Every structure is written in structure tokens, then in C-alpha cells.
Amino acid sequence: MLIWRVNLQSGSLQREAVPESWSRLGGRGLLARIMVDETPPGCDPLGPNNRLIFSPGLLVGHMLSSCDRISVGGKSPMTGGIKEANAGGTTGLKMACMGIRALILEGQVTAAPAARADWRVLHLSLDGARLEPAADLVGLGVGEAAARLLKRYGDQVAVALIGPGGEMRLSAAGIQNLDKDGVPSRIAARGGLGAVMGAKGLKAIVFDAAGAAKPPLADPEAFKQAQKVFTRNLADHPQTALYRDYGTAAMALTCNALGGLPTRAFSEGSFEGAETLSGEHLREVTLERGGESTPTHACMPGCAIRCSNNWGGPDGKSLVTPLEYETIGLMGSNLGIADLDVVARLNWEVNDLGLDSIDLGAALGVAVRAGLMAFGDGDRAMELLREIRQGTPLGRILGHGAALAGRVLGVIQVPVVKGQAMSAYEPRAIKGTGVTYATSPQGADHTAGNTVRAKVDHLDPKVQAALSRNAQISMAGYDTLGACIFAGFGFAVAPEVIPGLLNARYGWQVGGDILQTLGRETLSLEREFNKRAGFTAAHDRLPEWMTLEPLPPHRSVFDVAEADLDGVFDW
């Protein structure tokens, strides 16, 4: 395994050995380690000293079902703290096969927004690395840019790229990755890492794994056995069939039943139009429409769950892939929109701009509160998104996400923590996830530790901190392995499979608690970086209005004790 280090300022491209202290980490955990070791905590996220880091998780590279995720990290322009965003697709798999434990990008072409001629594509292969001009790609959405890159470099490469949002250095810009069919739809969305890449003057990174093989195994037979057990457990698990048939959209009616479906700019917790936003409806319509529409699609090669989908219009032609619950919540019920065709078109637009659909949905909710559009007006929502592509001042304000939009537009009822928007779990109704929003070093992010599935009273403030703690530790562990959250229910059947796979892959002797060990180490490093960057307990809070304004239908406020929030990481 090796580290690639690329300096956009000097143009230096170097292979380095993996330092001993980094060698037992990957993905989110390794990002945190590198950030603490190298990135000045006070640096400007858009300046030359911020690092943009790509690292596949520890188990990536073997087409182990749902375990080939790529983690991307740096200091976030949105939160001002550490950021990890991960995605499926093929980037992680190709990097691991090329033996790359981490790619570290430093410096920037120019501090000012790059001129057309300054933009670059980074090309990595087993032969080496080179920076190439990207002038012909500047200003293109990710769809057209990816198509040109695949034509230029061949359709077997993996690509990580930014859209116009990242080029404009917007805080809600993410980094898109190709799915297994070459569609740029798997976005490391959260916290503005696309803006960090844009600030470096980099439009795309091409990973050409020609000639590469799967990473070596210390004990191939033991790996094969552990893989067999995991795959069988996953295939037999009832949740696998549920996700295959309904996808994450099944959460719409679950959250609606709990009064936790963000509705009309987080002012209500249930939506009268939830039925036509549901996974059940999505499945019926995609099957009925046929053509490219399908309720089942794998984002990574070899995934046994295939929870993704392709939403086609009435003629069956794809409008967007995938259509996920978070987007449905933030761009559907949150905007008073009950039509999945409308949500799909908005989703495609933000995808192509290379922006985070969660923060953009929340920003449009803020726009409604500010009187710039009405609830349910999908056409106006699209007009506002098109302003981003045009680069108008209003478009740029929205493209920086909900927190900035709220500040500029004078709205204080903004659903953010550390400047990052909440996803589609209302924290006043699902308070454990609210604890995660408040305390995660990442800012509000359900993937940092969602508690909605727990069989507890989600309104009881007393039981939530422990739930959130356990969920956050597990998720930080899975993110370090490169495992999708949904691989978790396969691992949960036989937890010994995780150390089994790691020991067989690397020749280690790790024990049964390795998932929690990796999770705690990762969270500790992330909190250390944030502490050095100026974060205190005062930042681990939900916005005050959510503690004051009761949420229908339960009339509940967020009332988890501050002492409980402060104790989440006392382990």
C-alpha cells in the first residue's frame, strides 16, 4: 500500500510509504489521523494548507458486498471542523486495487478562483500520476463532464469530480463518483468537500486501475471463509429483501408514523402527502413505468443488497438515479411537495451541479420561510436551483446551504448544527438522532449515528444519549472499514466476521471489539481536530428554536439535557 501526495501549487506528484502510525487505519479513521497529524486546524478550508484526502476503508478492494466505500475528508468550509463524507460507486474499489491507502491533495493552483486555463484533471495509474489541462470541462455539469472523461480515458476508469457548485466554491458542494454503470451519482455530499477540491483548481481525478489486481490477502482461505459467512448472513437477512424491494424510501412512512418526517421547513413532523413519497409508492410506480425505471439497483459492484433505484418518468426514461429517502424528505415533504417526479427533477439538478441535496433541500425550505417561494411550488424551486447554475448572487447564497441562506435572508428557524443541515429525521420527534446531530464532530448528519430503528420511546429525552453514543461508535467503525451502514445488519448476525476479515486480509490479531475500537479512536481523533480548531461544548447543541418551538403532531421540543449531550463521548 502507498500514499500518493499531490501538490497543486508546485505540481509535485509523489509516492510515499504508509507511515507505521497510519498503517492500521483506512477510510474515515485514517482521514482523521492524517488531519490531526498534518492539517493546521486553523487553516482556511479553501486555502492552500487544507488537505483534501481520499481513502478507501480497510476492507475495500475485494468486492465484499457493500464494503467498497470511499471516504473523502478535509477541513469543511461549511462547519469549520473536520469532515468526512463517504460514497459508494467505484472510486474506493479502484483505489484499493491500485494499492493506494490514501491520496493527499495539498496546495492550490491560485488563491483566487482559477481561470479556465488553470483547471486540472489528476490522472493516476500504476505507471504514475500526471496533471492535465481541464479547460474543456470547466462549467460543465457532472453528467457531461463524466461522459467526456470516460471518452478520453476509457470506460473502465473510476472518476471523482466536481460540478459547477464545486467550481464556484459553494459550501454545499460535494464530490461525485461514478456508480458501477458509469453514472456520476454517488456523491460524497456533505460539508463542502467539492468546494475544497474546486479551491485547489481540480475538476476531476481519474483512477485508471489497468493492470491492477485485488489487494493481497495474508490468509486467502480464512478470508474466503469469513466472506462466505458474511455474504450468507447478509443474503438471508430480512432487511436485505426490504432494502432491495423498497430502498431507503421506505423510511418515509416510518418517519411519518413517528411524527418525525420533516415537513414544510421543519415546522411539522407529518405530511398529508407522505403516501406518494413512500418507498411503497416508489416501488409500484417504477415497476409500472418500466423502461429504465427500477426499484432495485446496486451502486457498487458485487453488492448483494442493491438498495438503490432508478426513477424514470411516465415514459420510463430515467429522471434520476438514485432517489433516496433523504432527498425525498428534504426536497419533498420539507418543501410541501408530494410528487416524486418533481422531487426527481430537483434531485437531478442538484446532482448535476455537484451539490448536496440535503443542504439544498434545507436551503430551499429557508427560501420559503423568507418568502422567495411557496410550499409545493416545484417550478419555483427549480428556478431557484437554476440560479445556482447561472451563478447569480441568490443562487450562490442557496448553494452555500441552509445556514448561510438563513443568515442572509434573516431566517432563524434553520435546521442546522455546526452550519450543516439536518437530514430527514426530525430531532424533536426522533431525539436520539437529534443527539447525534448535536454532538457529532461532523455537524448534523444522520449517517453519523441514526437511532430511528431502536425500539425505544423516541420522545423520551432520558434514553437518547446512550443510544446515540453506541450508534456513533459503530458508524465511525463502519466508515473506517469502508462498509455501508447496511452491511451492518449482516455483520450484526456474526460480529466475529469483522476481526476475521481484517486478520485474514492483513495478518493482524485484532479481537472481537475491533469495530468499537476503531470507532472510538476515530471519534477521538475527530474531536481532537475540532478542539484545536476552536470547537467547544457550546457547539454540540441543536439550534435554540428547536428547544422552544413545539413540533406537531406530538407538540414536542428537543429537551435532552445538556449534561447528557456533554457526556456522549465519555467512554
Place this chain on the structure above:
Amino acid sequence: MVHLHTSLRRRTPEGLVRRLEVALPAGGTLADLLRALDLQAEGLLLVVNGRTAHLARVLEEADEVHLIPALSGG
């Protein structure tokens, strides 16, 4: 009213349904409801009137019951 989420939808003489009215004797509980529907509690999130409920919960006529196969969200 009983709401049957995702895979719990069932075929009835009226077609495929996701909502049912179920008659229970007075004092009937969630456990009785599951028995009447021939469902196991394991792997189900049980929600009554918007709140997670236990099997011993006594059901009333106007209750809205959601039976939800466990999902982890995305």
C-alpha cells in the same frame, strides 16, 4: 386502523392492501393484534398513535397502529 408497512402488505378479497381494520375483544393488546394477523413481533417496530409501543399495550378503537418491518434508514 392498522397500517402495514412495506413487506407486510397482504392480499385480501379486496386486493393487495396496506391498511386494515381489525376487530379485537375489549382489552385486546398489541400482542393480540399480531396474533390475529399471524405476525411475529421480532423484527417489527410497533408504533401506536405516533409512539413506539410495547406488546402489552391495550388498544382502543380509535388507535392508529403502524407495524413496521425494521429498517435502518439511509
